[in-house]
Amino acid sequence: MIILITELGQMSNKNPKTRLYVSDPLKAGAVILIDSNQGHHLVNVMRIKMAEYVSLFNGSEGEWLGEITKVGKGKAMVTAREKIAEQSHEPDLWYLFAPLKKARVDYMMQKATELGVSVISPVMTARTNLDKLKIEKLKASAFEAAEQCGRMSVPSINDIISLDDMLKSWPEDRALIFCDEVGDAVPMKDLTSEFDKWAVIIGPEGGFTEEERKKIKDHRNTLPVTLGPRILRADTAAVTAISLWQSFFGDWKQ
Numbered sequence: 001m002i003i004l005i006t007e008l009g010q011m012s013n014k015n016p017k018t019r020l021y022v023s024d025p026l027k028a029g030a031v032i033l034i035d036s037n038q039g040h041h042l043v044n045v046m047r048i049k050m051a052e053y054v055s056l057f058n059g060s061e062g063e064w065l066g067e068i069t070k071v072g073k074g075k076a077m078v079t080a081r082e083k084i085a086e087q088s089h090e091p092d093l094w095y096l097f098a099p100l101k102k103a104r105v106d107y108m109m110q111k112a113t114e115l116g117v118s119v120i121s122p123v124m125t126a127r128t129n130l131d132k133l134k135i136e137k138l139k140a141s142a143f144e145a146a147e148q149c150g151r152m153s154v155p156s157i158n159d160i161i162s163l164d165d166m167l168k169s170w171p172e173d174r175a176l177i178f179c180d181e182v183g184d185a186v187p188m189k190d191l192t193s194e195f196d197k198w199a200v201i202i203g204p205e206g207g208f209t210e211e212e213r214k215k216i217k218d219h220r221n222t223l224p225v226t227l228g229p230r231i232l233r234a235d236t237a238a239v240t241a242i243s244l245w246q247s248f249f250g251d252w253k254q
């Protein structure tokens with residue numbers, strides 16, 4: 001009976017509810033320090049105890065069962081025990097956006113991560129409403145969302161780039177879905193492209209200027225898309241565009 005309970009106990013440990021994104025290499029026996037905000041949350045909020053289990057992922061070496069081998073003040077040591085899932089990746093969709101007010105940027109990092117984008121790239125436009133962009137804070141929002149939503153990768157978050165530089169350095173083999181509330185754009189479902197790499201760009205609350213719209217539309221990789229007859233707020237447009245893309249081209253397609 002004890003063996004049965006132990007087995008059951010072990011089995012439930014095989015799928016811990018707490019997932020931690022770490023930047024350390026993961027292999028059997030690796031000892032990882034969980035400190036700063038992550039450690040505070042684990043010890044003081046989740047109240048993790050010795051010999052309990054969490055799962056660890058670093059975006060490239062799969063998901064590992066981690067045993068809590070030390071608990072301190074606001075930090076803990078975790079020892080990787082065994083791999084419990086092979087590495088999986090999200091579809092290759094970049095999300096480009098003109099930064100919004102701080103609170104909404106954190107929200108967007110979360111939503112774009114949950115919806116499975118691979119890269120998040122802030123773009124400076126004429127009407128960008130820029131509170132100082134703290135890239136480390138954006139990463140923290142994205143990493144927390146990745147832990148919560150079960151994805152085994154975290155989006156790469158780029159430094160802010162000007163629209164001109166972004167267009168000048170645009171990769172030859174990547175489609176740029178231009179969410180355009182003004183022009184003669186097509187619905188996402190009617191999009192066709194020779195490319196198998198994709199990106200979606202959403203403008204600032206004040207919209208792109210006429211000059212910016214022309215520059216984007218003139219780029220050879222641009223595909224203008226409409227998100228319907230109503231003007232959506234930039235964060236609504238982003239969630240809508242990424243969701244539509246996932247449905248038609250990404251990993252929501254059955």
Ligand code: SAH
Nearest residue numbers: 179180181202203207226227230231232237
């Ligand atoms: N120019 C708008 C404000 C821009 S909305 C206004 O007149 O108030 C912010 C961004 O969301 C836009 O730049 C666009 O990229 C996207 N967006 C909003 N509604 C859209 C729609 N119906 N179709 C396509 N894109 C839309």
